[in-house]
Amino acid sequence: MSKPTELVQLTAPPLPYFLECGHTVYQPGDEHPNRRNIGIFDWIVVESGTLFIGEAVQAWSLGAGQSLLLLPDRHHYAVKPCEEPTSFYWLHFHTVCAWQQLPAEEADHRYPDADEHYGRFLASPYSLQLPKAWDLPSPDQTFRLFRQLLDSLGERQSRAFWIRQQRFEELLHAMDLRQLESHASPVVVVAEKAEAYIKNNYRSELNSGQMAGALHYHYNYITRCMKQVYGMTPNDYLLHYRLEQAKLLLLKTEWPIADIAVYIGFNSTPYFSNRFALKNGCSPRAFRKQYIVTE
Structure with a gap:
């Protein structure tokens, strides 16, 4: 896996919002659960080992420093059990705005309904382009943000809410391919x-x-x-x-x-x-x- 071949394109504002996250370690023989139409985005980032996971008709072998964004309306399943101890972070988020998955070469930023979007949200639209499957450019930074998210789970809700949203937005910013000059149109x-x-x-x-x-x-x-x-x-x-x-x-x-x-x-x-x-x-x-x- 190198340059992303598929993107998940989301319109903002409002930005997607954080729901929950966690850290999981699978032992040899463990596998990802079989789920369908969970209604939320599920972002997986592998820290070590290899995770064999599929969505609809696609399948991936995710190694250390690789990520996968699973969609709300698809079938997610294990391709096969883990063959070694595998550590990964996961994060669930949601959005109320339009989104679509498309090939990277077809990505665009057209807003034919810009007036309608402005009328609804009082702000010009922006298109986030998140890689479907990706080699993280800065895996250590991503792992650090995930650890901070997990640490916030022990905080009071009034403090944890802001920490989680801030760290999640940092992760979104790092994922948005429009921020990378190599992907800029x-x-x-x-x-x-x-x-x-x-x-x-x-x-x-x-x-x-x-x-x-x-x-x-x-x-x-x-x-x-x-x-x-x-x-x-x-x-x-x-x-x-x-x-x-x-x-x-x-x-x-x-x-x-x-x-x-x-x-x-x-x-x-x-x-x-x-x-x-x-x-x-x-x-x-x-x-x-x-x-x-x-x-």
Whole structure:
């Protein structure tokens, strides 16, 4: 096992959340239980020995420093009993967002429903790409985080809750292949740079030449990348982001509508109001009125 051939892709926020973990030692003859549709993700990390495990029609021989992510809706089983003492960590987690397993070469970060996701979670979507089966790049660090998770089981719940979630998120971060340059997609890199540029400059008059010069890519290429990743052109994303900032200002300030329009980069208040209404189904004034408390 070397470079991952399959990925489990999860959308966030919200991030997956920790449920429980443990450390198990199998003796020769012991084997993984036969389970089906357990409803949660089961991540296994082998510390020593070899674990022979299958899921659906796939089978693996996991050695020291290797991991496997078992899916909630599949059949998990032992391929054969252990032949030597085998030590491994396991961790259960869950997510309420969409996920899918796919070949590594088909991985993408397209968000055709980015507006819907933003409307539900008030944040732009992010796609975690977790390797299905993997040679851990830093097994000692992974084992250390698992030991800290296990140590937290003896803590008071008010303290243990935060320790577990923090350590779990560290493990997720280390697993996310998007953090590794060797797995980074050039299309995604360009799209994310363009997104950051727009967010940092949305109040200004942005044009294609400025963006191309700042990012050092041809504007047509930037557009293709953003369209592929976010389902929006740079201009579409700029409008989307400006209107989301307008909603925040309508809720957090008493500024006049015209002042908000100017602040977020619109030269025309009627045009701002029109675009806001098209996106949100009501005028800026009506949107604000929904949240005003009257005596």
